[in-house]
């Protein structure tokens with residue numbers, strides 16, 4: 113298949129839902145009335161299966177997935193599979209490993225910051241509180257309760273008890289004593305009364321409101337992305353209240369995010385080796401994805417990560433949220449006419465190219481860090497290193513935008529390459545600026 117060939121590509125995508133066409137044609141033949149009846153019956157059956165006899169009333173503050181599971185056993189069963197470990201893919205998957213050991217450059221990049229203590233490959237939603245509580249970052253540092261926003265399935269209860277500010281201002285390790293091990297769960301994404309998708313996290317609601325978006329008016333397809341954007345986004349803690357904020361006041365591109373931080377005068381930490389005022393980017397999946405070809409075509413996170421599966425003639429959403437490489441037939445073949453091998457190759461080709469460019473940016477960043485360190489050691493005064501440090505900040509923020517994004521470029525291949533291209537250039541400018549400052553200093 114050749115992506116430059118429009119015809120071949122169109123053929124590859126199932127633009128026309130032929131099954132629907134066949135059903136519609138059948139309706140025309142049997143007459144509209146009978147058709148409507150049939151549609152009703154089918155819908156009732158599907159509803160009956162998806163919302164089987166309501167065995168229990170789910171309370172407003174019920175967070176236990178087992179209780180929700182009494183009414184929705186299919187979704188509960190697949191949700192439980194997020195416990196399954198060990199499915200490693202080339203760049204992701206659910207087999208946890210130390211990313212710091214896999215790529216020692218990360219310790220240099222984040223020198224002096226928590227991420228250089230402990231940083232692992234992510235795994236299933238079941239573990240989101242367990243892994244946070246175990247992390248060297250929460251054990252060795254005093255972090256605010258803000259961290260728990262995206263990591264506990266008890267969130268709706270916590271906010272009811274303490275209010276949002278109460279959560280954010282309590283130290284994480286104190287909150288930890290009050291919550292169990294429950295990870296991402298039903299109540300985070302669903303209204304217990306109607307089972308509609310909902311948003312429970314104030315930070316996303318605030319960030320959308322600031323952009324004039326009222327999520328309660330969002331379409332169903334938009335909600336299939338927004339529920340994930342409660343957590344899979346870049347964030348920071350603002351001011352004394354440690355409020356959780358998404359830096360989207362100017363937009364969600366890497367440049368808009370950088371400008372937001374520059375205007376706010378924010379730094380996550382001072383780089384231990386270069387003294388630069390750094391920003392650490394975390395999991396900007398939503399930001400990267402929403403400028404992609406897939407998003408423009410109306411595809412949502414849930415289409416690939418929670419695809420429909422047929423169980424005994426019923427269509428249900430697969431709640432085993434995981435790498436699509438583990439599940440290519442459901443995740444991609446509903447839209448793409450291509451073999452699993454072909455789809456896998458497409459993904460791995462994009463990821464391999466991203467990784468290749470990313471590594472050359474890392475070489476550039478490494479050289480920049482060394483050059484600034486050499487200038488500092490030779491006694492170049494701070495005021496002559498302001499420019500080099502600003503370039504270091506800008507270059508690394510861009511590299512991190514792609515590194516911290518968990519698809520190794522797949523969510524938006526062109527954007528990943530564009531951002532890395534700028535990062536490479538800025539890293540070399542940082543190096544050059546430091547080399548010049550050193551030369552000027554030494555006469």
Ligand code: HEC
Pocket residue numbers: 201202203204205206234337340341344397398399401402406411412413414415416417434435436437459518519520522523
């Ligand atoms: C068109 C399909 C598609 C869409 C839509 C999509 N993803 Fe992905 N996602 C992928 C693929 C493919 C990977 C790479 C998996 C791998 O390397 O194992 C991935 C990787 C990930 C990972 C890392 C998985 C792992 O195994 O570590 C996360 C987290 C993720 N996506 C979240 C999201 C979120 C959140 C959205 C929406 C904002 C989204 N994805 C939209 C296909 C998709």
Ligand code: HEC
Pocket residue numbers: 230231232233234243244247249250255258259260261262263342343344345346347356394395516518
């Ligand atoms: C806006 C939501 C959000 C907030 C706030 C948040 N996280 Fe996370 N965290 C995530 C998501 C999404 C992942 C999975 C993707 C990834 O690992 O990049 C994750 C993964 C993790 C992991 C597992 C992977 C790793 O990094 O080793 C740890 C540990 C973790 N977070 C700790 C923390 C700590 C500590 C804080 C507070 C400083 C925090 N998180 C705040 C959303 C959040």
Ligand code: HEC
Pocket residue numbers: 204205206233234235236237239240241243244261262263296300301336339340341342343344413414417418433434435
């Ligand atoms: C309440 C916060 C939250 C929400 C909502 C959320 N995630 Fe996550 N997600 C996390 C955290 C935290 C992790 C990492 C857990 C760990 O490593 O312990 C994670 C991990 C993942 C992974 C990696 C799984 C693996 O096996 O490697 C994928 C893929 C993913 N999320 C996709 C999604 C998608 C798609 C949505 C929306 C349908 C979504 N998430 C909604 C917080 C969230």
Ligand code: HEC
Pocket residue numbers: 162163177180181184187188191296297298299300301302307309332335336339340414418427428429430431
């Ligand atoms: C990370 C968010 C998230 C979590 C957590 C989650 N769901 Fe869902 N759920 C979804 C999405 C997305 C859909 C698809 C909704 C749509 O297309 O309108 C869905 C659909 C459903 C449906 C409608 C039928 C179907 O399968 O499409 C039921 C019932 C359901 N979920 C039950 C549960 C239960 C029970 C739990 C907890 C064990 C749970 N969900 C946890 C996101 C989530």
Ligand code: HEC
Pocket residue numbers: 121125404405406409411412415416436443444445446447448455458459523524525
């Ligand atoms: C809900 C439908 C849908 C799903 C699911 C889906 N795609 Fe797509 N995909 C599209 C559409 C539509 C386009 C855009 C075609 C165009 O405009 O030329 C596209 C474009 C692409 C492209 C070319 C653009 C790019 O971003 O590089 C690749 C590669 C691709 N898809 C791979 C995949 C893979 C792999 C999966 C499964 C992980 C997947 N898609 C899942 C509908 C889908």
